[in-house]
Amino acid sequence: MELEREGIKGEEKGMCLSVVVNKAYELEEDILVEILSRLPVKILFKLKLVCRRWNAMISSPYLASLHLQNYTNGPAGDASRSLIIYESEIRNYPFLYAEQLYPDAADASQIRLLEIPLPVITGPCNGIFLLGSLIRCYFYLWNPATGTFRDIPSPRYRRANPMQDFDFQDCYSCGLGLDKTANDLKIVLIRHFTHPISSHFTGSSSYSSPEFPSQVSVYTLGTDSWRELEDFTQEVDTLDYNDSCRYLNGFVFWLCSSPVAALAFDLGTDVFRVINDPVSVPSVECFDIPPKRLSLYGNSVALFIIQDGGGGYDMWLLSEDWCWVKYLAITPFVPKDMMVVGNWGENQLILASRVQEPENFEFILEN
Numbered sequence: 001m002e003l004e005r006e007g008i009k010g011e012e013k014g015m016c017l018s019v020v021v022n023k024a025y026e027l028e029e030d031i032l033v034e035i036l037s038r039l040p041v042k043i044l045f046k047l048k049l050v051c052r053r054w055n056a057m058i059s060s061p062y063l064a065s066l067h068l069q070n071y072t073n074g075p076a077g078d079a080s081r082s083l084i085i086y087e088s089e090i091r092n093y094p095f096l097y098a099e100q101l102y103p104d105a106a107d108a109s110q111i112r113l114l115e116i117p118l119p120v121i122t123g124p125c126n127g128i129f130l131l132g133s134l135i136r137c138y139f140y141l142w143n144p145a146t147g148t149f150r151d152i153p154s155p156r157y158r159r160a161n162p163m164q165d166f167d168f169q170d171c172y173s174c175g176l177g178l179d180k181t182a183n184d185l186k187i188v189l190i191r192h193f194t195h196p197i198s199s200h201f202t203g204s205s206s207y208s209s210p211e212f213p214s215q216v217s218v219y220t221l222g223t224d225s226w227r228e229l230e231d232f233t234q235e236v237d238t239l240d241y242n243d244s245c246r247y248l249n250g251f252v253f254w255l256c257s258s259p260v261a262a263l264a265f266d267l268g269t270d271v272f273r274v275i276n277d278p279v280s281v282p283s284v285e286c287f288d289i290p291p292k293r294l295s296l297y298g299n300s301v302a303l304f305i306i307q308d309g310g311g312g313y314d315m316w317l318l319s320e321d322w323c324w325v326k327y328l329a330i331t332p333f334v335p336k337d338m339m340v341v342g343n344w345g346e347n348q349l350i351l352a353s354r355v356q357e358p359e360n361f362e363f364i365l366e367n
Contacts, residue, residue, distance in 0.1 A: 029057070032057065036054075036057065037063055037070050044058050065183075118133070122175060122247075125176045125177050129176075130142075134172040137172065138154055139154075153224070153225075155219070155226040157191065171191075171193070173190040176188075177251070177252045177267050182222070184220055186220055188217075189216070189226075192214045213233040214232040215228065216228070216232050218270065236256050236274060244294060248296055248299070248300075250268055255294040261275050262294060292305045302316065303318070307331070313329075313330045315329070
């Protein structure tokens with residue numbers, strides 16, 4: 001744009017760009033990497049064509065990690081983040097899903113709706129989403145910034161469904177996260193054997209118990225392979241919302257039916273942890289929306305529990321010692337057909353319904 005403003009066009013602009021590239025080529029590699037890590041992804045793709053050295057640097061995991069760090073912690077902050085919305089056609093109650101908003105998006109007309117050919121299962125983790133089908137058990141990793149997909153091989157289990165003679169069906173819970181010890185992206189797939197439990201907003205749930213153990217497989221991106229872990233036998237009931245899974249600091253979290261709040265999986269040690277509800281949760285039959293939701297808030301896992309009577313939500317944060325701490329109460333609430341999706345920034349809550357675009361409501365702190 002500066003070149004256009006100064007009246008430099010055509011061949012002259014190409015010569016100026018060539019001079020800039022040649023000067024940059026003479027820089028020390030650590031300085032050059034730092035500069036490249038602050039450029040937009042589209043520009044980086046063009047710069048990969050400059051030479052093999054630049055292509056190798058831009059394609060390196062180190063620059064990708066540094067680029068993500070600068071993007072997350074840079075001066076633009078939330079202003080550079082995008083909104084990703086999809087409408088689920090699988091559930092009987094197809095809520096809109098909203099993770100991040102532009103701060104200056106005053107209305108939904110400023111939001112671009114992406115055409116995604118596959119259902120979004122979970123994400124993002126370091127800018128990567130997991131797409132595919134939990135019914136047919138095929139998966140793809142998707143990078144919205146580059147528009148690229150990676151096909152993930154289907155897992156192979158050593159044992160067939162042990163409950164198929166009793167009409168038990170395969171049902172899956174899936175998570176995506178980063179193993180910080182190995183700095184590698186992983187997919188966790190829990191294979192349950194259960195009867196479908198109909199519900200007007202959950203569709204089904206996945207039950208595990210000592211009598212009906214679940215099979216667990218972990219995919220590692222670095223080796224492009226699955227490995228099967230020991231059966232999971234603890235008694236939990238994971239809920240099959242499309243967005244019921246969250247990743248934070250090396251752990252994957254799944255929302256569960258009460259009295260369990262969430263199931264956590266350590267990607268570094270392959271260890272599960274069951275986290276109970278902080279308080280009694282109202283029965284699902286009392287409301288037309290889920291009575292609790294799992295989200296992230298800052299550097300904490302957040303649990304939203306609907307208040308008795310449906311007048312609002314209580315927000316709980318998970319502490320470092322795995323205890324729930326009540327953070328705030330959100331009241332008064334909004335129309336009954338809306339549910340909590342997550343939060344945006346420090347004082348706004350994202351709500352969604354089956355008939356409306358995402359809306360933002362200010363938090364009201366409880367005295």
